[in-house]
Every structure is written in structure tokens, then in C-alpha cells.
Amino acid sequence: MKAAIVTIGDEILIGQIIDTNSGYLAKALDKIGIGVHEMLSISDDKHHILNTLSSLQNKVEVVIITGGLGPTKDDITKKTLCEYTNDTLVSNDEVLTHVTQLIETNFKRPISALNREQALVPSRCEVLFNKVGTAPGMWMEKENTVFISLPGVPYEMKYIIENEVIPRLIAKYKRPYIIHKTLLTYGVGESLLAERIEEWEDNLPEFIKLAYLPSPGRVRLRLSARGTSEEVLQQALTEQIALLKPQIEDCLVGLDEGEPLEVMLGKLLTSHQLTIATAESCTGGKIATVLTAVPGASAYFKGSIVSYATEIKETVLGIPSETIQQHSVVSAEVAREMAQKVQQLLKADFVIATTGNAGPSKGEAEAEVGTVFIGIATPKKVYAEEFNFGQPREKVVDRAVNKGLELIYKEILKNYEK
Amino acid sequence: MKAAIVTIGDEILIGQIIDTNSGYLAKALDKIGIGVHEMLSISDDKHHILNTLSSLQNKVEVVIITGGLGPTKDDITKKTLCEYTNDTLVSNDEVLTHVTQLIETNFKRPISALNREQALVPSRCEVLFNKVGTAPGMWMEKENTVFISLPGVPYEMKYIIENEVIPRLIAKYKRPYIIHKTLLTYGVGESLLAERIEEWEDNLPEFIKLAYLPSPGRVRLRLSARGTSEEVLQQALTEQIALLKPQIEDCLVGLDEGEPLEVMLGKLLTSHQLTIATAESCTGGKIATVLTAVPGASAYFKGSIVSYATEIKETVLGIPSETIQQHSVVSAEVAREMAQKVQQLLKADFVIATTGNAGPSKGEAEAEVGTVFIGIATPKKVYAEEFNFGQPREKVVDRAVNKGLELIYKEILKNYEK
Incomplete structure (x- = not known):
């Protein structure tokens, strides 16, 4: 069960904007046991988009695409996706009503022709309702891969992921469990730490992976376990951490729960x-x-x-x-x-x-x-x-x-x- | 003249870390006229790395790879690059001296076996000196593509880019000019703005590209010109902006020099x-x-x-x-x-x-x-x-x-x- 994340937009390729969407998406997918195979950022170019989609076709089960859904001419994601899935664009009534209301409420004016185009979606796609913006999300299937297209505006993307995408992915796929535990250490360098715990690391079970995440003054040790039984994973992680702890007692601060x-x-x-x-x-x-x-x-x-x-x-x-x-x-x-x-x-x-x-x-x-x-x-x-x-x-x-x-x-x- | 940016590391694919290196690299390359074709984030997996490198081989002139150069077992970039370029790892004296000094000065201890491995580099690579860390950068060529491998720690990566990579790229390649001008507008939505300036947009010369960058309450209009004569590009941009200005006078705040x-x-x-x-x-x-x-x-x-x-x-x-x-x-x-x-x-x-x-x-x-x-x-x-x-x-x-x-x-x- 693998996913890919594709970001479309020249602003990322020229370094004008830092892509924070992909990190959010990776975290959200990881939480429900879907591993991200790769992330790509590509240009607003039809052939580049088409080539990328076909390179991912059947290689991963889920492709999440963000960006390029705006109403202006430089945004071509929707048309290109429609071409890729051999579909045609049709106006969606529910989206049109929503866009009309949003524009009338926020801008006190009737909707324009370009706003109207926001309601166009591929005829066979499932619309993912975007309550907080005008560009709808879209769920399209082709052979063994689902293509999910979302707006690039972070809070709109997040809204659709939480409310529309995650529930559908949970319902559609049987997923393994992925559990991470991160230990925070201070004051001992990465290589010294690695030498010290080498034997323990070599004896880790196959389904547990260790990563060193160094930053100035500290090293985080991340254990990632993947499998079909949550209980087995939790128990194995608990055991391994119990074995590790005495070896790093002098520099261990505690478990890093990821909460700010x-x-x-x-x-x-x-x-x-x-x-x-x-x-x-x-x-x-x-x-x-x-x-x-x-x-x-x-x-x-x-x-x-x-x-x-x-x-x-x-x-x-x-x-x-x-x-x-x-x-x-x-x-x-x-x-x-x-x-x-x-x-x-x-x-x-x-x-x-x-x-x-x-x-x-x-x-x-x-x-x-x-x-x-x-x-x-x-x-x-x-x-x-x-x-x-x-x-x-x-x-x-x-x-x-x-x-x-x-x-x-x-x-x-x-x-x-x- | 195209480049690709590849980030290696599971911490990005599970969303534990946001990749800010790629944005920095894109900006640095754009500034010297090298367009970024795509950015990829992939896992610390040998086959995934090898497949990615060969998919970029001869498609782009420059591949910049960050991450996976640490001294620990989960970092396999160096060995994999060596395999990809059919080379063998040899110890580099200059790097070894530097690593020894750095460890002795900062940690008051002799270097360990793992530190010593930091001085191993592919025999035919050109070492890119990393004054601020222990992992050296590497410049490797295969057919028509240069592969540049850099550590993932942001300030180490930046040091090597500024001091070693950019000067070498400028010397090696003849590059076009890329000039961006961004206009900042407030208070008129993206779609209304687009309708208003449609005719102007349709008449833009081929070598100038327009992008809309909306964020809450404002829209930036970015014009990107690409060509061989800086003077021609500057003049064309000045002309187009002069034509555009009267049409957006009510919402134009000014030229955005990248200035917030x-x-x-x-x-x-x-x-x-x-x-x-x-x-x-x-x-x-x-x-x-x-x-x-x-x-x-x-x-x-x-x-x-x-x-x-x-x-x-x-x-x-x-x-x-x-x-x-x-x-x-x-x-x-x-x-x-x-x-x-x-x-x-x-x-x-x-x-x-x-x-x-x-x-x-x-x-x-x-x-x-x-x-x-x-x-x-x-x-x-x-x-x-x-x-x-x-x-x-x-x-x-x-x-x-x-x-x-x-x-x-x-x-x-x-x-x-x-």
C-alpha cells in the first residue's frame, strides 16, 4: 500500500514558495498506515504532468496532487487530469451553488465567468467538497490507482484531506499499521551514539527500522515498526526501547510525542x-x-x-x-x-x-x-x-x-x- | 539547461521534517539561469535511489542530491552513488585531516571508526570541501549529467552550494538569463483580476510567462522572462509592466522586489x-x-x-x-x-x-x-x-x-x- 505526492506549480520550482503541503500530507497518510513512496514537484506543463501521472500509474495505489486548480490560465491541472482519465468537464451544480454563495457573501458581487469554471469537474470524478474555498477536490480512478487532486492553498487542502479524503481512504483500503516512537537525546554526537548502540541496532527485528535525526546539540532516534497487528508492534517497540534505555541513560531526555x-x-x-x-x-x-x-x-x-x-x-x-x-x-x-x-x-x-x-x-x-x-x-x-x-x-x-x-x-x- | 533536485531520507516521506533545502537550491539555481525541471523526495533505499538517478540521467544536465551522508547505517547515499558511477570508495587525506580536527576541537576526543568513514569518497569524484561539517560534498559526472551530492543539514548544504557548487556551475555551463518581476496587488480577487487583464495576458510575448500567486487578501502577479540577452528581457518586462499598470491601478501596491x-x-x-x-x-x-x-x-x-x-x-x-x-x-x-x-x-x-x-x-x-x-x-x-x-x-x-x-x-x- 503505497502513495505518491505530486505538487504542481512553478512557484515551487523557482524557490518562491516552500512546499509545506507535502509534509502535512505525508504525516496524514503515515498516520493511517499508508507509506509515501515518493514526493515530486513539477511544473505547470501539460506534458510534464501527463508523464508524471503515467509514471506513477499502477506503481502506487494513491496519488495525491496539490496545486494548479486556480481559475486563471496558468492553472491547467484540472484539464490535464481530465485528459489523462479520458473524461470531459461538466458543471457540478452543488459546487456552482457553493461558489456562488461564497463569492456573493465575501465579495458582495455576482460570480464571474472564471468563477463559474471552478464548478467544472471531470464527469466521472467524485467531488470532494471544499467548504472553505472555491476549487473543489476531485477523486478519480484509473486502473489500480486513485488520483486525488486538491487545491494548493494549505488550509483548503487540509480541510478536504481531513473531511473527505482520509475517511474515503480508510473505507477503501486495508492498511498495515505503522507506529513510530522517537527518543530525544541531548549532548552525545550521532556517530558516538551509533557506535555505542551498534549491537542493539544489529539485533532489531526486520519489521523495525531505526533512523538517526541529528540537529544542533541533539539527536532523535526514530523507531518505525510496520505490520498487521498493532498489538505485536507496540509490544516489540516497548521491548526494544527497554533494551535501549540503559545504554543511553546519560543523554536520554525522553519520548518525543511530536506535540508542540x-x-x-x-x-x-x-x-x-x-x-x-x-x-x-x-x-x-x-x-x-x-x-x-x-x-x-x-x-x-x-x-x-x-x-x-x-x-x-x-x-x-x-x-x-x-x-x-x-x-x-x-x-x-x-x-x-x-x-x-x-x-x-x-x-x-x-x-x-x-x-x-x-x-x-x-x-x-x-x-x-x-x-x-x-x-x-x-x-x-x-x-x-x-x-x-x-x-x-x-x-x-x-x-x-x-x-x-x-x-x-x-x-x-x-x-x-x- | 535543466536541473533536478533529489532529497533522500525517510524523515521527509513520513512528514517528520519539512524539506526546506529544495526551495533554497531552486532559488540559488534560478538566480544563475538554471531552471529546475523537477524536485523529488525519495527513501533511503538503494534501488529507489538507483532508479531515480537513472531516470534523470541525460534528461537533465545537473542533479543535486541532498541527504543520506551521515555516519550511521541508515545513510547509504555515498555507497549507492559510488555503485551508480561504477567507482570505488577511497579515503581522502584532506577530508580526513579536516574531520579529525573538527572532532578533536569540538568534542575533545580522537576520531572514531565511523568518523573515519566520513573521509571515504568515490575515487573519481571531485570533493566539495565542507568547512562547517564532517560529510564532504561530491561532484561526479556520468555521460551528460553531473551528480552533486551534499549533506542534508541546511547550513552545511548552503555553505557548499555558495562556496563550491555555484562557482563550478557558472564556469562549466553557458546559461540563459531568467528574470522575474512580481507585482503586488491587494483587494481584488484572482479571478476578477484575471478577467480584467485577459487581453494583455493573451498578448504577452512567448518568452514571458505570467503566474498568479494568490494568498489571503492579495494576489501577486509574477512575470518570468527567459532568454540570452539580459537587456532585451529587461526592456520587454518594463514595456509589459507599463502596459499593465493602468489596468490595475486601484489595487496595485507596487513592484514586489520579493519584499514583504x-x-x-x-x-x-x-x-x-x-x-x-x-x-x-x-x-x-x-x-x-x-x-x-x-x-x-x-x-x-x-x-x-x-x-x-x-x-x-x-x-x-x-x-x-x-x-x-x-x-x-x-x-x-x-x-x-x-x-x-x-x-x-x-x-x-x-x-x-x-x-x-x-x-x-x-x-x-x-x-x-x-x-x-x-x-x-x-x-x-x-x-x-x-x-x-x-x-x-x-x-x-x-x-x-x-x-x-x-x-x-x-x-x-x-x-x-x-
Whole structure:
């Protein structure tokens, strides 16, 4: 049971856009036991599309195609798919009604001729309803392969995958189980780790595959098991992890469940009815942005004061100007004051504060580029830590955001979970 | 003159990692006139790699392969490439010295047997020196195709591309020019825009290609010209843009130099010595985040008050609770008050305010999911507009951010540039 993912669009081939759809699709398919054999990005060119489709025909059971469904002339996916499946385009009433309503509601105008073309679909295709956009998804079969065409706009693609495609794939195919377990290790390099666990790796059963995923400072070890019995796989993985653990005890952090930290933090705050706020300078509101990207954040997130200009730290937060002059605006003292003042102003249980220099040039504070102080206020104490997150700007901000979330997460765990 | 990009690694095929290398490579190749024919992501499987290489053999001039060069057992790219080019692996002295030094310096230990294997390369390959890591890049030729193998770690791959690959490609191949010009439009949908400029589009010369790149609230029009004379291409593009401009005057923001709106806005604010701040509710600090992602933002960005909880709108901003009760927290009145209060508190010339319901469920305000009021305060006036940005949460927030930036950008243009 194999699938291929095809992305159509010149914007990807010239590097104007990074393809994030394929990664999402791979994850969604993997979850229901469908392995992705390959991913391809090709141009908006009829022959290129036709050649690609026939090269995948009968080689994989499922081909998911995204992109090229817009109403304009450069988008030719629909016509080409219709040609490939020897079909003709017909107008679909349900889609036409939906497109008409969407355009009338959002743009307060009647639909145009080009909008009308959005309702054209191959006569034998099954329409995959796109509630959140005008281009319908399409399910077409040819010999032993299903071709599924979806719009390239990420949230439209995701909507159709979740609501239309996954249920149909589950109903149509008998699939094996694929289970991944990822162990997160810190501080031991990939090659040393590999040498250390070589014997264990050599004795892994055939149906379990090991992969090393290194990134600066850490290595993730991914075990992937594939088979027909979920129970057998789970048990085999549990056994292998039990054998592995004693060998990597010094560097093992734990199992990586793949859930972002802000989601884990949100659950923790909700379950203890705690609230959080942020006092941001160099992160410019990004910690607040990340926290509020989680649905339901209003249950625990109070707000943020982004005091980017130094004067705002004085006028809005009420930090004495002497403190700033004496210690510099990028200092542990100011980070602590920011956290404490926002805790009082916004009446939050926990506060993350940041002040630093994200670069590229030195600011008024003369702190080195990359220096960030993170202040943490809890119901019991206030403290600050100094970090150097290197360069460039983007990395400094992202590392400060992650570190801030990590510090507060650990703080709450420590005080409320044990 | 065509290239293909091949990414090797199961972590991409199961969606654990998003492939950003291919986008970077495409951009780097496009810049020197090498078009990317296709991108492929395949598994760490010998036969899959061999089949992919032979399918690209003589079809493209250049194949760039990333990934699978680590020291561990799951990485088989080097051996497989060696087999494909009928070569044998030999130890390279220069690489061995470099790896030894790197390990000794960074990990304070002698090199291991696995590290030593990093210095093995096919005997006829040209080594592409990897100053920032242990896996060397390799340049191999077979018939009419060059195969370039690079490590998957992004900064190592980038180092070798910039310092070793691009100079060699420029020296080896005569390449055409590829020039892109992108026009940024706001407020007119893709299909309406396409109908309006249909005649112009139909009369574009053969060597200029038009693409529509829609994203929430805006459409970018990308013109790509390809040919042997840079001068001819530039002139033809200038002529076509001059013909197009009068037809889209109402929605054209300007030439998109690959420059996001926040960068354009930053330049505009800086050149007129104006300041900006934000008062955010449903956007949760994202407008501030986007504004401060621009280096130098401290010259014009004062800060933000993210009043996510309703009480913060009263206690910190000082909006009368009667206003909120009377009009609801998601209302034009509250959006205007938020903008005005932050303008006073933060002493900013311009303020963008947002209040709305991003979903997924209705909040306390009973406003429909997707409803957002954007308030704008300028030195002369304060106003608010109502929008419905649909669903899901992510899209509502992004559209509100873009719309807020657009409104303020136009406001400043109108008052200071004419």
C-alpha cells in the first residue's frame, strides 16, 4: 500500500514558495498506515504532468496532487487530469451553488465567468467538497490507482484531506499499521551514539527500522515498526526501547510525542486553571503569537505588553528609569522588572519576559548581538537567566521564544505536577 | 539547461521534517539561469535511489542530491552513488585531516571508526570541501549529467552550494538569463483580476510567462522572462509592466522586489520619521511579530498591547466597560477605542487595532467565527472596518494581519507620498 505526492506549480520550482503541503500530507497518510513512496514537484506543463501521472500509474495505489486548480490560465491541472482519465468537464451544480454563495457573501458581487469554471469537474470524478474555498477536490480512478487532486492553498487542502479524503481512504483500503516512537537525546554526537548502540541496532527485528535525526546539540532516534497487528508492534517497540534505555541513560531526555510545546503548556495551564501573560521586547510579541495560535488559548492567556521602545518600559510598565540606566535595558534586572510589572498589570499567574539584542546591529544597549535575558515570574518568585542565541535575528527570536516556553513549562511542572 | 533536485531520507516521506533545502537550491539555481525541471523526495533505499538517478540521467544536465551522508547505517547515499558511477570508495587525506580536527576541537576526543568513514569518497569524484561539517560534498559526472551530492543539514548544504557548487556551475555551463518581476496587488480577487487583464495576458510575448500567486487578501502577479540577452528581457518586462499598470491601478501596491509588505511599510515609516504601534486582540501579537521581524524595526515600532482577555481592555487600555457591554467586545466601537487608547499610551503616530473571533468556537462576544474589526488610528482620524475572514483560525489571523498592514500602508501613502 503505497502513495505518491505530486505538487504542481512553478512557484515551487523557482524557490518562491516552500512546499509545506507535502509534509502535512505525508504525516496524514503515515498516520493511517499508508507509506509515501515518493514526493515530486513539477511544473505547470501539460506534458510534464501527463508523464508524471503515467509514471506513477499502477506503481502506487494513491496519488495525491496539490496545486494548479486556480481559475486563471496558468492553472491547467484540472484539464490535464481530465485528459489523462479520458473524461470531459461538466458543471457540478452543488459546487456552482457553493461558489456562488461564497463569492456573493465575501465579495458582495455576482460570480464571474472564471468563477463559474471552478464548478467544472471531470464527469466521472467524485467531488470532494471544499467548504472553505472555491476549487473543489476531485477523486478519480484509473486502473489500480486513485488520483486525488486538491487545491494548493494549505488550509483548503487540509480541510478536504481531513473531511473527505482520509475517511474515503480508510473505507477503501486495508492498511498495515505503522507506529513510530522517537527518543530525544541531548549532548552525545550521532556517530558516538551509533557506535555505542551498534549491537542493539544489529539485533532489531526486520519489521523495525531505526533512523538517526541529528540537529544542533541533539539527536532523535526514530523507531518505525510496520505490520498487521498493532498489538505485536507496540509490544516489540516497548521491548526494544527497554533494551535501549540503559545504554543511553546519560543523554536520554525522553519520548518525543511530536506535540508542540505551546500545546503541552496550554493543556497544563488549563488543567490547573492557571493564567499566563508575556512581557516582550526583543521577541516582539512572538511568544504571545505562538501561545494564541492554540485554539482555546483564551482560557489561560491574558495578554501581552510588547515594550519594544525603551520609553514604553518606563511609561507603560512603570520600570524606574534609574534601573534601566544603571543596568542597561538588556539586563537581568530589567527582565525581572518586566515580568513582575506585567504580572501585576495583567493579573496573570505566570509571565515570560524577554529583553535582548536580536541584531543584526548593536542596539542602544551595547549588548552583544544574540544576548537575551529571559525573565520568569511565578506566584512564588521572579528570576531571570542570560542566554546567547547567536545569529541571525530570526534564529535569536525563535530560540528565545522556545526557551521562554520551556522555562515556564518546567516551572509549572515542578510546582503543580509533583 | 535543466536541473533536478533529489532529497533522500525517510524523515521527509513520513512528514517528520519539512524539506526546506529544495526551495533554497531552486532559488540559488534560478538566480544563475538554471531552471529546475523537477524536485523529488525519495527513501533511503538503494534501488529507489538507483532508479531515480537513472531516470534523470541525460534528461537533465545537473542533479543535486541532498541527504543520506551521515555516519550511521541508515545513510547509504555515498555507497549507492559510488555503485551508480561504477567507482570505488577511497579515503581522502584532506577530508580526513579536516574531520579529525573538527572532532578533536569540538568534542575533545580522537576520531572514531565511523568518523573515519566520513573521509571515504568515490575515487573519481571531485570533493566539495565542507568547512562547517564532517560529510564532504561530491561532484561526479556520468555521460551528460553531473551528480552533486551534499549533506542534508541546511547550513552545511548552503555553505557548499555558495562556496563550491555555484562557482563550478557558472564556469562549466553557458546559461540563459531568467528574470522575474512580481507585482503586488491587494483587494481584488484572482479571478476578477484575471478577467480584467485577459487581453494583455493573451498578448504577452512567448518568452514571458505570467503566474498568479494568490494568498489571503492579495494576489501577486509574477512575470518570468527567459532568454540570452539580459537587456532585451529587461526592456520587454518594463514595456509589459507599463502596459499593465493602468489596468490595475486601484489595487496595485507596487513592484514586489520579493519584499514583504512589512518591509515596504518599514521603509515608508523610516523615511517620514513616523512611528507605529499595535493594539491586538484576536491577532494575539502577530502584527507586532511581523513588524519586528524586520531588522531596524526599533526605528519606528513602539510596541503593542495585546489585550486578549476582555478585562485587559478595561484595566490596561482604559476602555469604559459600558462601551464593551453596549457594543460587545467584537465591535467597531471597541476597535476604535483600542486604537486610540494605544495611540495615547504608546505615543505612536499610527496604530493598528484588531478585535474579532478567530474561532474555532464562538467566544463570549457571540460574534460569528471569522468576524474581525480592524481599527486604524492616524494623526488625523480614527476609524474601524468590519471583515469576515472565514475559517479556520490560522487563516482568520493571517488575513487580519495582512489587512491591517495594508490599511495602514495605504493610509500613510495617501497622506505622505502624494
